[in-house]
Amino acid sequence: MTALLEVRDLATHFATRTGVVRAVDGVTLSLAPGEIIGLVGESGSGKSVTGFSILGLVDPPGRIVRGSVRFEGRELVGLPHGELRSLRGRRIAMVFQDPSATLNPVLTILDQMRLALEAHERIGKAAARARAAEILTRVGIPDAGRRLDSYPHQLSGGMRQRVAIAIALLNRPALVVCDEPTTALDVSIQAQILAEMKSLARESGTALIWISHDLSTVSALASRILVMYAGRVVEEGTVGDVLSAPRHPYTRGLLDSLPSLATPGQDLRQIPGAMPSLSDPPPGCAFAPRCAHAVDACTAMPDLVGAGGRGVRCHRPLGDAP
Amino acid sequence: MSALVDVRAASKVFRQPATLVERIGSAFGVCELPRPVHAVDDVSLEIRNGEVLGLVGESGCGKSTLGRMIAGILPPSAGSALFDGMPLLAGAGRPVKSTTRVQMIFQDPFASLDPRMRVGDIIAEGPVAHGLVSKSASAADVSRWLSTVGLDPQVADRYPHQFSGGQRQRIAIARALAMRPDMLVCDEPVASLDVSIQAQIVNLFLKLRRDLGLTMLFISHDLGVVRHVSDRIAIMYLGRIVEIGTARSVFERPRHPYTRALLDSVPRLRIDDRVEVDFRPIRGELPSPLDPPAGCHFHMRCPHANEACAVQRPTLLHVEGREVACLRATELDLSGEAPP
Amino acid sequence: MNGNSPLLRFWDEFVENRVALAAFLLVVAIVGIAALAPIVAPQDPYDLASLALADARRPPGFVGSKGFTHWLGTDAQGRDLLSAILYGLRVSLQVGLAAGAFAFAVGATLGAVAAFAGGRTESFIMRFIDLQLSFPAILLALVLAAVLGQGKWQLVTALVTAQYAYFARTAHGAAAAERAKDYVMAALSTPLSARRVVFRHILPNCLPPLIVVATVQVANSIALEATLSFLGLGLPVTEPSLGMLIANGFQYMLSGRYWISIYPGVALIVLIVAINLVGDQIRDQLNPRLRR
Numbered sequence: 001m002t003a004l005l006e007v008r009d010l011a012t013h014f015a016t017r018t019g020v021v022r023a024v025d026g027v028t029l030s031l032a033p034g035e036i037i038g039l040v041g042e043s044g045s046g047k048s049v050t051g052f053s054i055l056g057l058v059d060p061p062g063r064i065v066r067g068s069v070r071f072e073g074r075e076l077v078g079l080p081h082g083e084l085r086s087l088r089g090r091r092i093a094m095v096f097q098d099p100s101a102t103l104n105p106v107l108t109i110l111d112q113m114r115l116a117l118e119a120h121e122r123i124g125k126a127a128a129r130a131r132a133a134e135i136l137t138r139v140g141i142p143d144a145g146r147r148l149d150s151y152p153h154q155l156s157g158g159m160r161q162r163v164a165i166a167i168a169l170l171n172r173p174a175l176v177v178c179d180e181p182t183t184a185l186d187v188s189i190q191a192q193i194l195a196e197m198k199s200l201a202r203e204s205g206t207a208l209i210w211i212s213h214d215l216s217t218v219s220a221l222a223s224r225i226l227v228m229y230a231g232r233v234v235e236e237g238t239v240g241d242v243l244s245a246p247r248h249p250y251t252r253g254l255l256d257s258l259p260s261l262a263t264p265g266q267d268l269r270q271i272p273g274a275m276p277s278l279s280d281p282p283p284g285c286a287f288a289p290r291c292a293h294a295v296d297a298c299t300a301m302p303d304l305v306g307a308g309g310r311g312v313r314c315h316r317p318l319g320d321a322p
Numbered sequence: 323m324s325a326l327v328d329v330r331a332a333s334k335v336f337r338q339p340a341t342l343v344e345r346i347g348s349a350f351g352v353c354e355l356p357r358p359v360h361a362v363d364d365v366s367l368e369i370r371n372g373e374v375l376g377l378v379g380e381s382g383c384g385k386s387t388l389g390r391m392i393a394g395i396l397p398p399s400a401g402s403a404l405f406d407g408m409p410l411l412a413g414a415g416r417p418v419k420s421t422t423r424v425q426m427i428f429q430d431p432f433a434s435l436d437p438r439m440r441v442g443d444i445i446a447e448g449p450v451a452h453g454l455v456s457k458s459a460s461a462a463d464v465s466r467w468l469s470t471v472g473l474d475p476q477v478a479d480r481y482p483h484q485f486s487g488g489q490r491q492r493i494a495i496a497r498a499l500a501m502r503p504d505m506l507v508c509d510e511p512v513a514s515l516d517v518s519i520q521a522q523i524v525n526l527f528l529k530l531r532r533d534l535g536l537t538m539l540f541i542s543h544d545l546g547v548v549r550h551v552s553d554r555i556a557i558m559y560l561g562r563i564v565e566i567g568t569a570r571s572v573f574e575r576p577r578h579p580y581t582r583a584l585l586d587s588v589p590r591l592r593i594d595d596r597v598e599v600d601f602r603p604i605r606g607e608l609p610s611p612l613d614p615p616a617g618c619h620f621h622m623r624c625p626h627a628n629e630a631c632a633v634q635r636p637t638l639l640h641v642e643g644r645e646v647a648c649l650r651a652t653e654l655d656l657s658g659e660a661p662p
Numbered sequence: 663m664n665g666n667s668p669l670l671r672f673w674d675e676f677v678e679n680r681v682a683l684a685a686f687l688l689v690v691a692i693v694g695i696a697a698l699a700p701i702v703a704p705q706d707p708y709d710l711a712s713l714a715l716a717d718a719r720r721p722p723g724f725v726g727s728k729g730f731t732h733w734l735g736t737d738a739q740g741r742d743l744l745s746a747i748l749y750g751l752r753v754s755l756q757v758g759l760a761a762g763a764f765a766f767a768v769g770a771t772l773g774a775v776a777a778f779a780g781g782r783t784e785s786f787i788m789r790f791i792d793l794q795l796s797f798p799a800i801l802l803a804l805v806l807a808a809v810l811g812q813g814k815w816q817l818v819t820a821l822v823t824a825q826y827a828y829f830a831r832t833a834h835g836a837a838a839a840e841r842a843k844d845y846v847m848a849a850l851s852t853p854l855s856a857r858r859v860v861f862r863h864i865l866p867n868c869l870p871p872l873i874v875v876a877t878v879q880v881a882n883s884i885a886l887e888a889t890l891s892f893l894g895l896g897l898p899v900t901e902p903s904l905g906m907l908i909a910n911g912f913q914y915m916l917s918g919r920y921w922i923s924i925y926p927g928v929a930l931i932v933l934i935v936a937i938n939l940v941g942d943q944i945r946d947q948l949n950p951r952l953r954r
């Protein structure tokens with residue numbers, strides 16, 4: 001199968017007063033049509049910036065400093081703003097953690113959805129209303145016809161997030177980047193949205209990049225998983241491979257620190273320390289200062305090695321013969 | 323074991339003061355007065371000396387409000403909260419907290435430390451103000467608590483913004499410990515932290531509990547974390563406790579339909595590519611606390627509800643070694659698939 | 663010593679705006695010169711003996727009978743205008759800063775206490791302040807200045823009464839936001855006394871918006887004082903402020919002796935603009951929307 005999205009060696013840096021923040025520093029990933037991949041990593045590891053970079057949504061002082069993003073065979077890095085904008089919302093869409101980033105508080109749901117539709121095609125009022133109602137029903141909003149005339153503040157947080165998802169899906173995009181859309185929601189609502197997303201992606205053949213720091217949700221939804229640390233992908237593979245036999249010590253550490261896998265009351269296995277500053281990362285493997293397996297060689301940057309979509313960026317991957 | 327905290331039929335109602343326009347409007351029937359929020363609705367519970375009680379529930383169900391009542395920050399609108407047999411708050415009209423023996427830890431360590439004070443002053447302020455340590459001995463005291471929570475005592479003269487989230491939470495814990503409390507109320511203390519940092523802080527709580535024999539109320543919406551640290555667990559739904567019992571019994575054999583649904587809705591870690599996860603969300607939406615349903619608050623979403631559930635308020639009853647507020651608790655069999 | 667205090671970081675950012683830095687230096691320079699007026703001024707304008715009526719209303723550059731050059735000319739009494747302006751600045755700044763400081767103390771305390779207390783106390787204080795704010799400050803100051811009579815302290819009292827409400831409202835808004843934050847909850851859970859919570863925790867965190875208001879209000883009270891003095895209601899003639907200098911020269915404007923009014927006017931404008939530029943930069947720096 002040809003890839004829908006091919007990201008090669010993508011790097012996005014922010015020039016701030018305290019130095020250059022290498023938020024994303026050499027991310028490579030590819031995505032087939034209809035595939036769901038999960039992007040996990042701790043706060044500040046560059047997940048959101050990766051998503052923004054794919055859509056060309058990086059604002060100054062941020063800049064894509066190298067790499068390429070090929071989407072449906074077209075290079076997006078360096079594409080003029082107008083063309084990017086017409087692509088966004090039509091072929092690629094993004095859902096944010098905070099739905100108020102998408103929703104306009106002074107327009108009704110219907111008006112916002114109509115604007116999103118009219119931006120990309122000519123469509124009559126009645127047709128737009130029907131399309132909007134249909135998609136709201138599909139994301140699980142009961143009584144969608146009536147909800148169309150409400151304003152965002154009249155809906156609960158979970159409903160608002162579903163409306164934001166509905167707007168993203170409106171023009172049947174080929175790819176939706178979801179940046180922690182359920183993190184701020186309760187588990188019960190999160191489960192509803194996950195279930196709906198999964199079936200929507202399957203029915204419409206939309207590919208998803210699901211960004212989260214929660215391994216459980218990602219494992220439940222995605223088929224492949226990419227673990228990010230300090231702006232780089234440190235491990236990738238199918239969910240089963242990565243989570244049942246992690247090869248990077250960081251992934252191992254993340255799994256070990258989950259309380260659900262430990263005996264209640266016993267100390268959790270913790271990763272010492274914290275993620276380094278991205279403006280002044282240690283030389284070589286960024287995880288080395290926290291890693292129990294680090295050796296002298298770790299002060300040189302390891303490559304992401306592996307085949308068939310299973311890769312690890314570590315000099316001493318777990319499971320190798322010593 | 324004796325009860326350290328005794329909450330008796332406590333309620334908390336928040337009333338938004340009506341504006342003049344609203345008052346005039348409502349007199350003419352053109353607009354409504356703001357409705358009161360019953361954040362905590364007639365809750366009774368005991369926390370025993372030395373135990374960790376976990377408090378779980380969805381956003382807005384009143385966990386923080388109940389926690390603040392137990393920490394002596396909020397006076398209950400009705401009922402009472404006793405600490406070691408004494409009222410937590412003294413004085414009429416504007417009651418003030420009368421004990422330093424219970425301290426609170428908050429969710430967001432970026433908000434819970436005064437950004438304009440140095441770490442040392444933050445930790446020393448309370449003990450010095452209450453005469454627990456003299457001013458001259460406070461520096462040594464600060465060092466002691468900083469090392470207890472795993473920080474370098476040298477950091478005392480830095481400002482909070484110079485620390486990461488996990489380190490700030492340690493500072494907040496040191497501040498609470500410096501008051502020599504018998505009990506900590508922890509309101510989602512790890513919710514804003516990353517998994518790897520979360521584990522460090524959870525371990526710190528476990529250690530403090532072992533070393534200092536602290537009693538804790540541990541509020542969280544993360545079932546995995548609560549299960550890990552708690553001896554007993556209380557499940558809250560829309561201002562009421564619906565089930566309370568030992569962590570094991572509540573997690574392994576829930577007897578309230580809400581507990582069951584909550585446990586089912588958490589996605590489990592999938593480590594096998596061939597297994598498909600079927601999500602089992604709770605149907606419907608959380609009702610608004612401004613307008614809670616009559617009878618059992620859960621009846622509109624409950625798969626087992628009958629007519630009585632819509633009118634009769636269930637009270638907490640002993641069922642199989644725990645307490646459950648469900649009209650059908652004794653007849654329902656909720657054993658399904660084993661929860662996480 | 664670890665000196666990376668919030669204030670230091672603020673200053674580092676402040677100096678990045680060259681215009682604001684220049685304005686700040688100008689304000690410092692003006693304050694410095696005004697404070698040193700008795701030393702740097704060529705003449706003591708209060709010393710009637712040193713005045714010569716023959717030198718009155720002379721244009722800039724005139725060399726007077728005392729043998730020195732009046733760079734900005736002389737006024738109707740034969741005073742060296744440059745000296746008069748320096749002394750006038752001194753008076754204006756004294757009044758402006760004193761009024762600003764007292765209004766700050768009174769207003770900030772009232773606003774913060776109201777926000778912390780909540781309930782009836784809050785409604786009572788804030789309703790009263792809203793009521794007062796619905797009158798123009800200048801009207802209130804005019805009436806008070808007329809009732810209290812002339813004199814520096816009377817004037818300061820009038821200005822404080824007219825202006826504390828702005829501080830109170832700002833402090834109330836900021837303190838109400840701080841009141842809900844967890845560090846205040848933490849202080850209540852310790853528990854610390856209400857007084858300590860308000861003055862050690864809430865107020866210091868309300869300082870940023872209050873400082874912005876303070877810069878604007880110091881500028882305003884200088885302008886207000888000038889207006890009152892211009893109208894003859896402010897200070898006694900023995901202590902001429904900038905406003906009075908402008909008023910004194912006003913009658914000669916049409917006869918071509920513009921300098922008697924214009925130069926004090928320019929000094930007033932430069933001072934007020936410089937203070938406002940500093941205030942603008944502080945406000946921008948504190949505005950989270952404009953933050954980088």
Ligand SMILES: Nc1ncnc2c1ncn2[C@@H]1O[C@H](COP(=O)(O)OP(=O)(O)OP(=O)(O)O)[C@@H](O)[C@H]1O
Nearest residue numbers: 014016021023042043044045046047048049050278
């Ligand atoms: N506008 C910006 N200016 C400067 N640095 C930025 C900016 N936006 C992001 N960064 C930096 O880029 C890095 C990566 O940020 P990013 O938001 O991608 O993290 P994330 O993995 O999405 O984290 P989270 O889980 O907290 O959302 C962080 O260190 C952040 O500080």
Ligand SMILES: Nc1ncnc2c1ncn2[C@@H]1O[C@H](COP(=O)(O)OP(=O)(O)OP(=O)(O)O)[C@@H](O)[C@H]1O
Nearest residue numbers: 336359361379380381382383384385386387388611
């Ligand atoms: N000071 C207040 N004034 C008015 N309403 C309040 C106040 N504090 C809380 N509430 C309301 O009381 C209810 C319970 O709030 P509470 O913060 O206790 O919930 P919670 O369970 O802690 O939720 P979360 O998980 O989001 O922290 C909510 O509906 C909330 O809007």
Ligand code: SF4
Nearest residue numbers: 618621624631648649
């Ligand atoms: S009381 Fe009725 S509605 Fe409530 S949980 Fe029990 S069965 Fe369900």
Ligand SMILES: [Mg+2]
Nearest residue numbers: 047048049179
């Ligand atoms: Mg992010």
Ligand SMILES: [Mg+2]
Nearest residue numbers: 385386387509
């Ligand atoms: Mg809460």
